[in-house]
Amino acid sequence: MSTIDALLDEAGRTFADEGGIHLADQPAPLYRLLVLSVLLSRRVQAQLGTRAARELVGAGFGTPERMRDASWEDVVATLGRAKYTGTEQTTTALQEGARLVLDEWGGDLRRMRKAADGDPDKLREFLTAVPRLGPVGADIFLREVQAVWPEFRPHLDARALAGAGELGLPTDPATLAEQVSGDDLARLAAALVRADRDGDVREQVSG
Incomplete structure (x- = not known):
């Protein structure tokens, strides 16, 4: 072998699979990948980030609308159950990010894909506008999304x-x-x- x-x-x-995300070129799984990328971009063990992603989806916060409208305290508690650190700052960033996704992209990251038009630098620019999603998080998103957005391969x-x-x-x-x-x-x-x-x-x- x-x-x-x-x-x-x-x-x-x-x-994405470890985080319970059945990745497809559809709004909900793409948003969940964005959230996972935010969670993994901090210096935490990957298992903590993927576990936190699973907890958030399980608690019903797997779409930008649900994240935006959730009680801040409920999101903090959900991240806490996953033993994720920095829960308060991360919750604020996730809810701000959900609002950005809704305001800029209508809740559908396929619009971001269309706007990037196969240019990874343009896509990275859009991604790093998301709170707490810096260059590391953008790379995480790009590594994973190439499974369903082949124009960004390799x-x-x-x-x-x-x-x-x-x-x-x-x-x-x-x-x-x-x-x-x-x-x-x-x-x-x-x-x-x-x-x-x-x-x-x-x-x-x-x-």
């Missing part, structure tokens, strides 16, 4: 490429992307990020 195959088998679950950012380097794989995005089908790029990106973060993943894949 090749290193790429072993990596996909061991760690090739997207963070998106293998610095963290994914660092994981590739740790495993002795190509660190040129185009060369690395040639190792898998386009439909597997989001899974590969997630697996490479895990390899960068987790020595156990590297050992299992290389062993």
Whole structure:
């Protein structure tokens, strides 16, 4: 088995899937991916971010309308149940972000996709206008959304490429992307990020 195959088998679950998001080019799952990107952009364990995303959806806050209209205290409590840190500031950012998504994009991030017109820098500009979604969060969104927005493939950012380097794989995005089908790029990106973060993943894949 090749290193790429072993990596996909061991760690090739997207963070969206781990967060309970059945990603599709539809308003609700795309918004949930945006929320997950905000949660993961802070320096927290990925498991905390994905767990918080699951809690928010389970509590009924999985659309921008529901997030905007939710009680601030209820969102804080939901994040607290997931053991997420910085709950108050994050709640404020999520509710402000929901208002931005509704005001600027009519609650539908497919309009953001259309406006970006295949330009990742333009999409990144739109994304970083969302509160607490900086360049790291924009990269998270792009890594994951390439599963359903193929015009942004391949998106293998610095963290994914660092994981590739740790495993002795190509660190040129185009060369690395040639190792898998386009439909597997989001899974590969997630697996490479895990390899960068987790020595156990590297050992299992290389062993």
